[in-house]
Amino acid sequence: MATHTAFHSAQVSRLVPFNRAHALLYSVAVLAALHRRLAALLAPATLLSISVSLPLLLADLVLAFMWLTYQALRWCPVRRRDFPDRLALSVDPKDFPAIDVFICTADPHREPPMSVASTALSVMAFDYPTDRISIYVSDDGGSEITLFAFMEASRFARYWLPFCKENGIVVRSPEAYFRSSNGGDSEKMKLQMMYQTMKEKVETALERGYVGNDLVSSQEEAEVFKRWKGLPSHDHPSMIQVLLDTSKDTDIMGNALPNVIYVSREKRPTSPHHFKAGALNVLTRVSSTMSNGPMILTLDCDTYSNDPRSPLRALCYFLDPALSPDLAFVQFPQIFQGLNKNDIYACEVKRLYTINPRGKDGLGGPNYVGTACYFSRRSLQGTPSSTSLAPGANDPLSSESVLRKAHEVASCTYEPGTKWGSSIGFRYGSLSEDYHTGYHLQCEGWKSVFCYPARPAFLGDVPKNLNDVLSQRKRWCVGLFEVAFSKCCPLTFGTVKASLLVGLCYAHEAFWGSWCIPITIYGFLPQLALIYGIPLFPKVSDPWFYLYAYLFFTTYGQDLLEFLAADGTMGRWWSDQRMWMIIGLTSYLFGTVQFVLKKFGISAQGFNVTSKVMEDEQSKRYEKGTFDFGVESPFFVVLGAVATVNLSSLVLGIARAATMEGGFDELFVQLFLSAFVTANCWPIYEAMFLRSDEGKLPRNVTVISLALAGFLHCIGYLIFHN
Ligand SMILES: O=c1ccn([C@@H]2O[C@H](COP(=O)(O)OP(=O)(O)O[C@H]3O[C@H](CO)[C@@H](O)[C@H](O)[C@H]3O)[C@@H](O)[C@H]2O)c(=O)[nH]1
Numbered sequence: 001m002a003t004h005t006a007f008h009s010a011q012v013s014r015l016v017p018f019n020r021a022h023a024l025l026y027s028v029a030v031l032a033a034l035h036r037r038l039a040a041l042l043a044p045a046t047l048l049s050i051s052v053s054l055p056l057l058l059a060d061l062v063l064a065f066m067w068l069t070y071q072a073l074r075w076c077p078v079r080r081r082d083f084p085d086r087l088a089l090s091v092d093p094k095d096f097p098a099i100d101v102f103i104c105t106a107d108p109h110r111e112p113p114m115s116v117a118s119t120a121l122s123v124m125a126f127d128y129p130t131d132r133i134s135i136y137v138s139d140d141g142g143s144e145i146t147l148f149a150f151m152e153a154s155r156f157a158r159y160w161l162p163f164c165k166e167n168g169i170v171v172r173s174p175e176a177y178f179r180s181s182n183g184g185d186s187e188k189m190k191l192q193m194m195y196q197t198m199k200e201k202v203e204t205a206l207e208r209g210y211v212g213n214d215l216v217s218s219q220e221e222a223e224v225f226k227r228w229k230g231l232p233s234h235d236h237p238s239m240i241q242v243l244l245d246t247s248k249d250t251d252i253m254g255n256a257l258p259n260v261i262y263v264s265r266e267k268r269p270t271s272p273h274h275f276k277a278g279a280l281n282v283l284t285r286v287s288s289t290m291s292n293g294p295m296i297l298t299l300d301c302d303t304y305s306n307d308p309r310s311p312l313r314a315l316c317y318f319l320d321p322a323l324s325p326d327l328a329f330v331q332f333p334q335i336f337q338g339l340n341k342n343d344i345y346a347c348e349v350k351r352l353y354t355i356n357p358r359g360k361d362g363l364g365g366p367n368y369v370g371t372a373c374y375f376s377r378r379s380l381q382g383t384p385s386s387t388s389l390a391p392g393a394n395d396p397l398s399s400e401s402v403l404r405k406a407h408e409v410a411s412c413t414y415e416p417g418t419k420w421g422s423s424i425g426f427r428y429g430s431l432s433e434d435y436h437t438g439y440h441l442q443c444e445g446w447k448s449v450f451c452y453p454a455r456p457a458f459l460g461d462v463p464k465n466l467n468d469v470l471s472q473r474k475r476w477c478v479g480l481f482e483v484a485f486s487k488c489c490p491l492t493f494g495t496v497k498a499s500l501l502v503g504l505c506y507a508h509e510a511f512w513g514s515w516c517i518p519i520t521i522y523g524f525l526p527q528l529a530l531i532y533g534i535p536l537f538p539k540v541s542d543p544w545f546y547l548y549a550y551l552f553f554t555t556y557g558q559d560l561l562e563f564l565a566a567d568g569t570m571g572r573w574w575s576d577q578r579m580w581m582i583i584g585l586t587s588y589l590f591g592t593v594q595f596v597l598k599k600f601g602i603s604a605q606g607f608n609v610t611s612k613v614m615e616d617e618q619s620k621r622y623e624k625g626t627f628d629f630g631v632e633s634p635f636f637v638v639l640g641a642v643a644t645v646n647l648s649s650l651v652l653g654i655a656r657a658a659t660m661e662g663g664f665d666e667l668f669v670q671l672f673l674s675a676f677v678t679a680n681c682w683p684i685y686e687a688m689f690l691r692s693d694e695g696k697l698p699r700n701v702t703v704i705s706l707a708l709a710g711f712l713h714c715i716g717y718l719i720f721h722n
């Protein structure tokens, strides 16, 4: 129960009784539908009936599995509120724990260094005792330009932090702030100029590919860059640079600045580096040799702070003695800036990032989603924080002994033979290291909290062309399968009921890629049968018809209601369900195949970093809400084929129904299905046949996808033509 002194409260969704009652009714319908399919399969068989019933049964089984497991996420969703004002009144800032902020970047060309530095500035300016903040940036790109951007940003911080605090600025990422607000007083103009100059310098360096002596501001800095010359990003020793030291560096008003430390861990072609999880583990260790803050905030390079009070919100939970012993992390939702009106690529990922976490929050906690998450260091480094790495009492950050230790723990030779990545730190073995890590922590008995304040605490970037989105989702799909098939954790969620519910949630999310099975089967099979007038579903005048109508409309209806209840719009929901189909046919299909190949050791894919930059023309198309195909991607071949098959079967199916007695009655479900898919495919037809801009489907892809559609029609002919 919330009292007026509690720092937080939680409320179970009022929809719970309704959800459970509906689940009961729906489960009867699912069983009836499965029974009907099974009966069809067991009836006297012909080649035709088997080649139809078997795939449809498989599709329905997967749908039933996904539906059943999803009910756990609807079982007990909660909404939390937190009260940072009460916290600020009753806890002395002197008692606030130190926070170590980890910012990961991996490629200066896909992740512009100045934006990364802007993210860092936004957290440096938190409303929090500045001498208790330490920023660690992990540069997996091993780029001197990123280091340069951070050197410049550290100098800029001397002006930026007092400016933000004195003027009560809320958006403290200079990039985001200057993007969204124009004009203003002379002080603001001065800072904007400074920022612009700095940005141009960094961009010059990026174009040249090195930091020239004309750009650096002191001999000391020039010396630093000398050490980098000729080092490839995949083969270099660890490089750690203390850029700001809170014990001596101050802003222009004389206030302390936070610690800022640049880290590029050692990379050798012969040592696995475990992508982002490896980077985060290095930061965990490096930070424990330096500031050793008990709280850790992990951020992707694009996730800037949009509310300087988020650390206080996290403290509302971490300082609650009833929660804190088991509390591993407080996850804020991933929310994005710059989406177009209807979010055509459904990059909000509402279900994954806001609806599901609320569902899990009622069952022990949401999963970790990689960014915007405050951890307790204890949960990552085992119980009572590994003191062996902690700095000596008075060792300054840049003392030789501290730096030696820091370099040592950032080297390739440190981890082998230790428990890092297996039972401590961020866990290895999945491309979705975030989901994997959260899963293990929860299995070990740690709890988590989903903190969703009205004002987004952090904002990030999304991929803005279709191929990037689909590649990103393919990586997620492979990563989730890797979690699903990773070494099973013992479920220790208290009661049997809790274990069952949490287990179902994980089963649902980890097997997310299995959506490809029903989506692909329902995307082609009934349509091909339609062309030959072969009904696969009950006719409208058959009472069984209502079973399918009920299943279809309540599924989509409930999805829509939940989407709207989570502040969605109709337009965005339409995009969301369309992308579910598109991703199922591409990312999940290819991802599933890739996962199987990887399992057999045939191929392995790394972490393809999503690009955070866009060409002008592409931006314009995105703003207008036009799909961007443009590249010759195998994903698009499948999309072109499904679009073609559905359109042709719709046309041929109508012709067939018109010439058959009672044709529309018999074929209604299949006609509806192909019309529905065709409506969803509208942007694909445009891209294939109507557009002439750069974002249209490349001619080659159109031709190959038409050929694939032709091939599928031949298969349909072989199966369905009597
Ligand atoms: O070897 C690597 C690869 C990536 N990154 C960083 O990881 C972050 C996420 O990469 P991004 O390409 O933006 O991936 P997304 O798919 O957009 O990210 C989502 O999915 C990832 C897991 O697949 C999570 O780690 C992210 O937090 C989550 O936002 C970025 O800051 C990268 O710089 C590294 O530090 N080292």
Ligand SMILES: [Mn+2]
Pocket (backbone or CB within 6 Å): 300, 302, 461, 610
């Ligand atoms: Mn990202």
